[in-house]
Amino acid sequence: MMDTVLGFSVHMDFEGQKLAERLFQIIVVTFGAVGWLYGYYVQDFFMTVLTLGAGFVLACLVTLPPWPVYRRYPLKWAPPQDAASASTSGAENTSGKKKKK
Amino acid sequence: MHTFLSRVNAVSAFSLSTLAALTFLCFASTFFINYTAPVTINAANIVLKNVPEYAVSREKNDLGALRFDLSSDLTPLFNWNTKQLFLYLTAEYETPNNKVNQEVHVTTHSVCVPSFNSEKWLSLSWGFQVVLWDKIIRRGDASLVSLKNQHLKYYFWDDGNGLLGHKNVSLSLSWNIIPIAGTLPTWSGTGTYKLTFPAEYTQGRTY
Numbered sequence: 161m162m163d164t165v166l167g168f169s170v171h172m173d174f175e176g177q178k179l180a181e182r183l184f185q186i187i188v189v190t191f192g193a194v195g196w197l198y199g200y201y202v203q204d205f206f207m208t209v210l211t212l213g214a215g216f217v218l219a220c221l222v223t224l225p226p227w228p229v230y231r232r233y234p235l236k237w238a239p240p241q242d243a244a245s246a247s248t249s250g251a252e253n254t255s256g257k258k259k260k261k
Numbered sequence: 262m263h264t265f266l267s268r269v270n271a272v273s274a275f276s277l278s279t280l281a282a283l284t285f286l287c288f289a290s291t292f293f294i295n296y297t298a299p300v301t302i303n304a305a306n307i308v309l310k311n312v313p314e315y316a317v318s319r320e321k322n323d324l325g326a327l328r329f330d331l332s333s334d335l336t337p338l339f340n341w342n343t344k345q346l347f348l349y350l351t352a353e354y355e356t357p358n359n360k361v362n363q364e365v366h367v368t369t370h371s372v373c374v375p376s377f378n379s380e381k382w383l384s385l386s387w388g389f390q391v392v393l394w395d396k397i398i399r400r401g402d403a404s405l406v407s408l409k410n411q412h413l414k415y416y417f418w419d420d421g422n423g424l425l426g427h428k429n430v431s432l433s434l435s436w437n438i439i440p441i442a443g444t445l446p447t448w449s450g451t452g453t454y455k456l457t458f459p460a461e462y463t464q465g466r467t468y
Contacts, residue, residue: 170264170265171263171264172262172263177262177263180262180268181262181271184271184272184275185275188272188275188276188279189279192279192280192282192283195283196283196286196287199287199341200287200290200341202341203339203340203341204341205284205287205341205342205441208283208287209280212276212279212280212283215276216272216273216276219272219276220269220272223268223272224265224268224269224272226265
């Protein structure tokens with residue numbers, strides 16, 4: 161079963177997951193570093209927290225929804241095999257693994 | 262990362278770790294700051310009484326009272342890691358009963374800083390100190406302290422007759438820096454006021 165939220169499929173492919181993780185790391189760390197420097201400049205740590213919060217919101221917008229850029233490399237599955245030719249337990253096993261990914 | 266919720270989890274956890282690192286760096290950036298400041302203290306209306314302190318015993322003890330002026334610019338103490346200041350005015354003096362930096366026997370006031378035979382306090386080279394007054398200054402409050410003719414907040418009890426005619430009681434202001442993150446350091450202001458108590462007790466209710 162693919163995961164869905166409100167009926168929309170939200171999964172990303174492997175390349176998309178890698179990209180999304182790298183993106184939110186860059187966004188959050190950049191906002192944190194800039195916010196730290198800005199907070200030091202104005203001597204108010206709350207400004208640092210606010211800036212980091214803005215980075216968090218932006219990272220959520222960029223990486224939480226499954227934008228098309230994260231789904232450009234769908235897995236190419238092997239064609240379904242004839243159920244009668246393969247052993248029943250083995251077929252169930254492989255199909256289960258496929259679905260989890 | 263393949264489901265929506267696992268991405269929510271990953272982004273939140275990473276952001277919180279970043280916040281923790283930034284908080285630590287904020288603490289580190291203020292750890293070596295010198296938090297002392299010049300303070301001007303003056304005292305007037307110095308009165309000494311000899312009255313029983315029934316909370317301890319029926320014996321009469323010395324009770325000092327005075328009004329004080331205090332002025333200091335504490336603005337430099339407020340940096341981005343200062344949440345609030347706890348100011349306290351102490352009187353430090355030495356009597357035959359209480360030698361500075363020796364074992365002190367104190368009456369049961371919570372306002373007397375050296376506690377009963379406490380090794381911890383003795384190891385700090387502090388004298389016999391009595392806290393007379395305190396004040397909290399929060400971030401954003403007026404940090405330019407200028408007080409005139411203030412009453413003491415706490416009773417200035419001696420545990421005997423040590424204040425009579427005492428010529429070397431020094432008033433000084435100290436503060437705890439309450440930070441947003443990090444240690445809770447105690448610093449003292451530079452500038453003390455040397456107090457001289459009268460050689461006779463005041464009778465009656467005069468204050």
